[in-house]
Amino acid sequence: MAATPPHDDSTDLIIVGGGPAGCAAAVMAASVGMRSILIEADALCTKLQHIGALNNVVGGFTSGPELAAAIAKDIARTELCQAELGIRATEVVATDDQVTVILSDGRRLTAPHAVVATGVGPLPTDKAPWLTVPGDTVLPTLWGAKVADHERGPLLVLGADRPLGTFLRTHPTLEASILVAYPPADDYKIDEVRDDPRITPLPVTNLLVSADDDSQFAAQWRDRAGRNGAFGAEVAYLNLGSAPMPPAGAVTPDSTGYCPPELQHPRILTAGDLRSARFQRIMAATGSGSEAALHAYYAAQPPSS
Numbered sequence: 001m002a003a004t005p006p007h008d009d010s011t012d013l014i015i016v017g018g019g020p021a022g023c024a025a026a027v028m029a030a031s032v033g034m035r036s037i038l039i040e041a042d043a044l045c046t047k048l049q050h051i052g053a054l055n056n057v058v059g060g061f062t063s064g065p066e067l068a069a070a071i072a073k074d075i076a077r078t079e080l081c082q083a084e085l086g087i088r089a090t091e092v093v094a095t096d097d098q099v100t101v102i103l104s105d106g107r108r109l110t111a112p113h114a115v116v117a118t119g120v121g122p123l124p125t126d127k128a129p130w131l132t133v134p135g136d137t138v139l140p141t142l143w144g145a146k147v148a149d150h151e152r153g154p155l156l157v158l159g160a161d162r163p164l165g166t167f168l169r170t171h172p173t174l175e176a177s178i179l180v181a182y183p184p185a186d187d188y189k190i191d192e193v194r195d196d197p198r199i200t201p202l203p204v205t206n207l208l209v210s211a212d213d214d215s216q217f218a219a220q221w222r223d224r225a226g227r228n229g230a231f232g233a234e235v236a237y238l239n240l241g242s243a244p245m246p247p248a249g250a251v252t253p254d255s256t257g258y259c260p261p262e263l264q265h266p267r268i269l270t271a272g273d274l275r276s277a278r279f280q281r282i283m284a285a286t287g288s289g290s291e292a293a294l295h296a297y298y299a300a301q302p303p304s305s
Contacts, residue, residue, distance in 0.1 A: 010110045011035045011082070013296050014101050016089045016247060017117035018044045020282050021272025023071045024289035025115040030080035032297045037109055038081055039101065041088040044072045047119070048282075050144030052170030057282050067282070092116060092249040094265040099250075113296035116251050116259070117272040117289055120242035120280070128240045130183040131158060132208045139209065139217075142167055142237040153177045156219055156233035158209065159240040160186035160201075162280065165193050174198065179231055181207050181221060186241075202229075209236060244274050261292075269295055 013029050015022045018040025029036045048071075051064025061067040075083055088104040092114060099114040122141050125133045133139060143163045147155075153176025157164060160182035168174075181202040182190060193199050207221040217236040221229050244258045251270065252263045258277060259270045269292035272285040279288070 011037045012111060012300070013037075013293065014099060014109050014111045014114040015039065015081075015117065016092065016101060016114060017119060017272065017274075018042075018075075018083065018085070019047060019117060019119050019272060019285065020045060020067075020071065021117035021119075021274075021285040021289035021292075022115065023075055024286035025117065025271060025293040026081040026083075027074055027078055028290040028293040029297065030078045032294070034080065034293070034297055034300075036081045036293075037111075038075070038083045039087055039089050039103065039109075040083070040085050041104075043085060044068065044075060044083070051166055053166060054282070055169065089118075089247045092247050092251055092268065094250040094267050099265075099267045101247075102249075112300055113267050113269060115269045115271055115289065115292045115296070116246065117270070117274060117285070117292075118245050118247060119273040121245050122238065123240040123243045125238065125240070127243065128159070128183070130204065130206050131240070132206070134210055137209060137211045139236050139238045142239040145237055147171060147174060147176075147235075153235070154179060154231075154233050156181070156209075156217055156231060156236040157239050158207070158236065159183075159238065160190040160193070161239045161241045162189065162192070164189075164239055168193055168196055168198070179219075179233070180239075181219065184224075202231075211236075242273065242277065242280065246270075246274060266299075 012034040013036040015025050015036050015038040018038055026036050026038050045068035048064035048068035054062055089101050090104050091102040093100040098110050101109045155176050155178045157180045160180050178198050179200045179202055181204050190201050203224045204221045209219050211217050217233045219231045246259050250265050251259050253259050259274050261270050271288040271292040273280045
């Protein structure tokens with residue numbers, strides 16, 4: 001007989017975050033008989049909706065929306081998981097014997113363990129010391145950018161974070177020239193796209209971007225050799241990287257703001273992009289979510305005699 005989904009505020013596992021890591025945790029938990037409540041402030045796998053091309057996931061999925069739809073179907077048929085969408089976790093509290101997650105609607109969920117997979121958001125410009133953008137200049141992020149393939153540019157991209165490679169794969173026929181200005185911290189990231197003929201890498205130490213009345217963007221920079229330069233573009237995008245977004249409370253960040261598993265309370269398990277900037281891959285996220293759920297399962301088992 002099919003199991004009945006939970007409808008109270010206690011469960012075997014609370015999952016905070018409905019991206020690939022959180023959804024994988026829910027599916028894995030159900031496979032070993034654990035009930036879970038999954039909390040997501042938006043829709044499931046919202047960020048995947050902005051990834052136009054995939055080339056590094058199993059299952060034959062070639063776009064983010066396609067993968068997101070498949071994951072949502074998996075959650076819908078996972079009877080031991082109760083998905084709570086449109087609700088935000090405002091605080092996570094851990095004690096010796098349980099975790100309590102306080103929700104934006106006032107409820108308090110309790111469980112022996114919680115998987116926290118809230119991921120990351122765009123890094124704000126004030127966290128990029130090499131970049132200066134006047135307060136009245138609004139720049140969109142490259143993540144999810146909508147650009148017509150007939151656009152001939154030039155385009156200015158600030159930062160060489162991984163969405164640049166996704167953007168180029170999503171727009172293989174885009175003919176625009178793209179100047180990518182990036183700081184030393186992004187040196188290893190530019191290697192993924194360096195061979196694309198549309199890309200002109202510009203390693204800089206500092207850069208100032210402003211917009212005129214006609215929404216034309218002007219950039220003034222100093223490169224690594226101390227030379228000054230300028231560039232004009234009709235379109236400029238921020239691609240600075242990501243900032244971790246842990247909920248308030250007991251989730252412990254390190255000096256970078258990320259929340260590696262080894263720093264957490266024994267009843268809090270972090271998964272997905274929240275763990276480290278070096279693990280921001282879809283397959284790595286799903287694996288870590290599954291691993292976290294299994295950790296909670298084995299921790300709940302009585303000790304063997």
